[in-house]
Every structure is written in C-alpha cells, then in structure tokens.
C-alpha cells in the first residue's frame with residue numbers, strides 16, 4: 001500500500017498547506033484590496049495564493065520505518081536523518097521536527113530525491129533557507145529536503161549560472177559584485193536561496209537614494225533549469241515563470257528549480273558598493289535584526305496604496321505580544337520571535353491582526369508566508 005493511502009485528510013481553518021510539494025489554497029475571501037501584479041493586471045484567485053484553508057494528515061505518529069529504509073537505500077545510508085528539529089533551519093527559529101531530513105548537494109541528488117518521493121507518494125517539502133515560511137510546532141510528517149545545491153559559474157556576456165541552493169545573500173551577491181556585475185546587489189540583506197528567490201520573485205525598493213520603484217529578481221533572470229511537475233529536466237526562459245508581485249508559476253505547479261542563469265550588467269564597483277551600503281542601512285533602520293529578533297520578513301501581502309503594516313499599526317497593534325511572539329514595535333507587518341515563540345503564538349497574532357483590521361478598517365489581510373507541516 002502506498003504511503004499516501006495510509007493517510008486520511010481533514011480540513012481545518014487557516015494554515016498547514018504542503019503535501020507532496022503541492023500547496024492547498026482557499027478561494028478568495030471578500031476583500032477591498034486590489035490584487036494586481038506589478039504591471040497592474042488583476043490576478044486570478046489562484047495567483048493570489050493566500051493560504052487560509054489547509055489540508056493535513058490526521059496521522060500524527062511517526063511515518064513508517066519502510067519509508068526510512070526506502071529513502072536510505074535510494075539516497076545513501078547515513079544521508080537521511082530522522083527526527084530532525086526544523087527550527088534552526090528557518091529564519092523564524094520556529095518549527096517541530098521532520099520525520100526525515102535530507103540535504104542534496106548536487107542537482108543529481110536533488111532530482112533523485114524528488115523523483116523518489118513523487119514515485120512513492122511520500123509527503124515532502126523543499127526547503128531553502130526557510131525565510132518565507134512558518135513551520136508548525138508538530139513538525140512535518142514525511143521528508144524535508146533542504147536544498148544545498150551549490151555552484152556559481154560565470155559565463156560570457158555578463159551571465160552567471162547559480163545552483164538553486166546557493167544563497168543570494170551573501171554568496172551570490174558577493175561573487176557577482178566582486179566581478180563588477182550589478183543586478184542582484186539590490187537584494188542585499190534579504191535571506192534567500194536562488195530557488196526561493198524565483199518562487200517569490202524576490203523584490204526590493206531600490207536603487208537608493210530615490211527608491212522610486214520596486215526592483216524584481218525576474219528583471220535579471222535569463223533562463224533556468226527545472227525538474228517539471230511531470231518529472232522531466234527542462235530549460236525554461238524567464239517568461240515560463242509568469243512572475244508577478246510575490247508570485248511565480250511555482251506557486252501553482254510543483255516544478256522545482258535546479259539552477260538559474262542570471263543576465264547581469266557591468267557596473268562600477270563604487271556604485272555597487274554605495275547601493276549595497278545604503279540598502280543595508282535602510283533595512284537596519286526599519287527591519288528587525290535577525291540575530292536578535294528572528295522573523296520571516298513581511299507577514300501579510302502588500303495592499304496597494306495602503307500598506308498592510310500601516311493598517312495593523314492604525315489598529316494599535318504595533319508591539320502587541322502573544323506568548324513569546326510580538327508584532328514588531330518598529331514595523332507592524334513583521335512578527336518576531338522574542339525567544340521560544342511557538343508557531344501557535346505567531347498564528348494567534350496573525351489572526352488577531354486579520355480580525356482587528358477586518359472589523360475596524362474593512363480590509364482583508366492575506367498571509368504572504370507559507371505554512372508548512374502540522375500546527
């Protein structure tokens with residue numbers, strides 16, 4: 001009997017959302033917010049991808065030994081760890097344990113792992129640096145694949161190919177800026193793997209000092225190699241990803257990015273250094289220091305012309321504490337872990353903000369982060 005057949009599912013309001021790499025989305029709630037991509041095109045409900053209803057396994061006991069044996073045989077004995085605490089692998093420093101945990105260091109290993117879990121229908125989640133997710137206190141029943149696929153290769157014409165597990169900040173930005181190549185340096189200070197950056201179309205208000213527009217990582221994506229939902233390794237161009245604000249096609253198709261080729265522009269080192277320094281200073285003034293205040297960046301999606309954080313602030317919730325989590329005192333769209341916060345603490349603050357803003361101001365706040373595992 002396949003692993004999935006051993007599981008039954010139920011729905012519960014608001015949050016766990018990943019099974020076999022698929023995310024489950026609820027239909028759109030009534031909202032005043034105009035959900036648009038950056039070209040102004042209204043997004044279809046599926047593209048909005050907020051996560052308010054979830055599907056999760058009822059089974060909470062450890063997955064069968066058979067799964068462990070299967071994974072070890074295919075991925076190498078000693079390479080698959082069991083009962084691994086996930087909190088240290090997220091920027092929130094929150095989350096229970098994964099039944100199984102594997103770190104692929106090459107594309108071949110990543111593809112092998114993905115093909116196996118798909119074939120055997122083993123629930124799995126692909127983790128970057130965990131900067132845009134909240135993992136439940138109950139952990140994850142199945143395999144967490146923490147992407148460590150590295151490699152930075154400089155090609156002709158200002159192009160650079162990077163493995164999907166390479167960290168954009170520091171490694172890729174450092175390597176490209178050192179060669180006088182600009183385009184990725186805007187994203188300094190933002191924790192992300194290359195794969196995570198494509199998933200969410202990494203963005204930031206840059207360049208300084210004007211900060212007149214949001215720059216998006218899609219602007220420097222030339223092409224990428226992916227493992228498609230159908231199991232085929234394919235090279236695709238930038239258009240394939242249908243990038244939008246906080247959106248790529250990866251939200252709706254379980255394709256996995258293996259590597260990305262960026263097309264960068266030569267830029268004087270001094271100008272790159274200035275942008276890097278000023279962007280880091282700008283962030284330092286407004287954002288919590290991750291070492292002191294672990295977080296997942298912005299919690300709610302942007303509301304055009306209004307600002308999700310401003311709405312939460314208007315309701316007097318800045319600085320509000322639940323358990324060991326707090327709506328950050330300097331930035332109301334960020335929730336921080338004050339030390340020992342649980343996923344339920346964070347969830348309570350998210351609900352409080354949503355309910356208060358809905359009641360007092362009539363706006364619907366939609367989480368930007370993904371909810372993973374059992375809550």
Ligand SMILES: Cc1cc2nc3c(=O)[nH]c(=O)nc-3n(C[C@H](O)[C@H](O)[C@H](O)COP(=O)(O)OP(=O)(O)OC[C@H]3O[C@@H](n4cnc5c(N)ncnc54)[C@H](O)[C@@H]3O)c2cc1C
Pocket residue numbers: 091125126127128129130131132133147164189190191192193194195196197198199200201202203204250255256257258287290295296297298370
């Ligand atoms: C302090 C802080 C500040 C932030 N500031 C910004 C900001 O200014 N701008 C911004 O855009 N974001 C910001 N973020 C959010 C976050 O940095 C980005 O969303 C980042 O791209 C997440 O990358 P990750 O590797 O951590 O992905 P994860 O959080 O590990 O995963 C996120 C999703 O991507 C999927 N994924 C990861 N790798 C792949 C792959 N190879 N193929 C397919 N799917 C994949 C995962 O399965 C998951 O569904 C901030 C976060 C923090 C903590």
